[in-house]
Amino acid sequence: MNMQMSLRLAACAVALMATSYVTFAQESLSKEKPKPKPAPEAPKPAMAEKRTLSVGLSVMLAPMIGNAVESGFRLPTVPSCCPGYEGTSGSGLMIGADLLLPLSDGLELGARVAFQTSTADFSAQEPITVRVGNSAVTTSIDHSLNTSIASLFVEPTLNYQIMKGLYLSGGLRLGTIMSGTYDQREKFADPTIPYDFSSGSALNNVSDGDIPNRSGFQLGAVIGARAAIALGTSLTLMPEVSYAPMFTSVISDASWSASPLRVGASVLFNLTKLEAVSTPIAP
Numbered sequence: 001m002n003m004q005m006s007l008r009l010a011a012c013a014v015a016l017m018a019t020s021y022v023t024f025a026q027e028s029l030s031k032e033k034p035k036p037k038p039a040p041e042a043p044k045p046a047m048a049e050k051r052t053l054s055v056g057l058s059v060m061l062a063p064m065i066g067n068a069v070e071s072g073f074r075l076p077t078v079p080s081c082c083p084g085y086e087g088t089s090g091s092g093l094m095i096g097a098d099l100l101l102p103l104s105d106g107l108e109l110g111a112r113v114a115f116q117t118s119t120a121d122f123s124a125q126e127p128i129t130v131r132v133g134n135s136a137v138t139t140s141i142d143h144s145l146n147t148s149i150a151s152l153f154v155e156p157t158l159n160y161q162i163m164k165g166l167y168l169s170g171g172l173r174l175g176t177i178m179s180g181t182y183d184q185r186e187k188f189a190d191p192t193i194p195y196d197f198s199s200g201s202a203l204n205n206v207s208d209g210d211i212p213n214r215s216g217f218q219l220g221a222v223i224g225a226r227a228a229i230a231l232g233t234s235l236t237l238m239p240e241v242s243y244a245p246m247f248t249s250v251i252s253d254a255s256w257s258a259s260p261l262r263v264g265a266s267v268l269f270n271l272t273k274l275e276a277v278s279t280p281i282a283p
Contacts (some may be wrong), residue, residue, distance in 0.1 A: 001047035032116035049142075049272040054100040054236065060264025062092035064118050065243075075145065075251035077212045080205050082143035085122035090147075090258070096155075098266050104187055110169065114153045117259055121146050140189045141204075147211060149250065149258065151181040155222050165228045173220035173244055180211035180250070197278060213251045220246035220259065230266075238266040 001188055072084035096114035122145040129138050155170030186204040188195065197204040223241025231237050246257040 001170070002076060006255070049233065050275040051102055051272050052104075052272050053271040054098075054268040056098050056236075056238075056266050056268035058094075058096040058112065058114075058238075058240070058264060058266035059103045060094045060096075060240065060262040062094045062116060062260035062262045063263045064090040064092055064119065064120055064258050070255035071208055071257060073254055075182060075184070075212060076251065078182070078184060078207055080143070080184060080207075082124050082145075085124050085143065085145055088120060088122050090118055090120035092260050094262060094264070095262070096266075098268065100159070100268065102155070103142075107168075110155075110157040110171070111156070112153075112155040112160050114155060114175075116151045116260070117149070118260065119146070119148050120139070120149070123206060125189065130193060132193065137190075137193065138149060139193060141186055142189045146183045147180065148182075149173055150178045151218060152178055157222055159226065167226045167228070168240050169224050169242065171221065171222045171224055173218070173222055173246070175218045176216055176218045177214045177218060177250065180214050181209065182211050183208040188216050211251060215249055215252050217248065218246065219248045220244050224262070233272070234270050236268045236270060238268060240264060240266065266270065 001131055023173065048264045073086075074080050074082055074084060094116040096112045096115050099110045099111045103112075112241070124143045125140040126143060127140050129136050131137070148174065153173050153175030155171055155173050156171045157168040159169040159265045161167050187198075192204070196202055202239040222242055222244050224240055226238050226240045240262065242262045243259070244262065245259045248257055
């Protein structure tokens with residue numbers, strides 16, 4: 001009896017264990033496997049606007065500080081008794097259309113189409129002695145030559161940033177003189193002298209018209225400094241001081257070069273694009 005009871009208990013235990021195992025296996029199979037965790041998203045790079053091109057307009061005063069002339073300079077084919085005019089200064093104005101193309105950080109290519117007007121006034125005094133009554137009077141004949149010129153130039157330049165917002169620039173000037181006029185006359189320096197010229201007038205060799213023998217090609221250089229002042233995300237104000245020494249003459253028959261000192265500013269419209277900015281964490 002005890003043996004049979006033991007066998008029954010053992011059989012029940014085995015059956016219970018088998019049932020538990022089958023149930024556990026069924027539950028394990030019925031459960032879904034856990035989904036793998038998604039990989040963390042890479043951080044998005046920071047974006048910033050980068051200038052790709054700038055276009056605009058410039059206006060500058062352009063006084064002629066380098067009206068260099070040869071000794072004995074006179075306008076060819078224009079009658080004159082002047083022994084020779086000397087170099088002098090004059091005024092001028094320049095209006096331009098500008099383009100700036102960044103090449104790298106701190107270096108950009110510039111181009112300007114410039115219309116320039118300028119004036120130059122030449123003078124010379126010729127000592128002369130005349131007789132007034134029984135006395136010899138020393139005076140002079142004043143010779144004057146006033147000129148006006150309109151020119152068109154193309155100026156390619158390179159601009160190098162020496163510090164934030166400050167550029168040094170250098171390049172060439174290539175162009176032509178579109179028009180040029182002159183006004184010439186001679187008179188006694190002392191208007192009280194009772195003499196007239198052989199023409200019977202107090203003025204001599206009065207002449208005006210187009211400047212003769214103008215050179216068709218003009219070549220010079222440009223050197224200067226510019227400062228960039230942001231007026232917003234799209235506009236830049238760029239004050240400028242530059243000097244433009246000329247290598248060619250205004251006329252082909254004599255040495256006369258007109259070199260302006262320019263002071264003014266450009267207003268530029270900036271074209272930009274979005275570009276990723278590298279960081280120490282995510283280059």
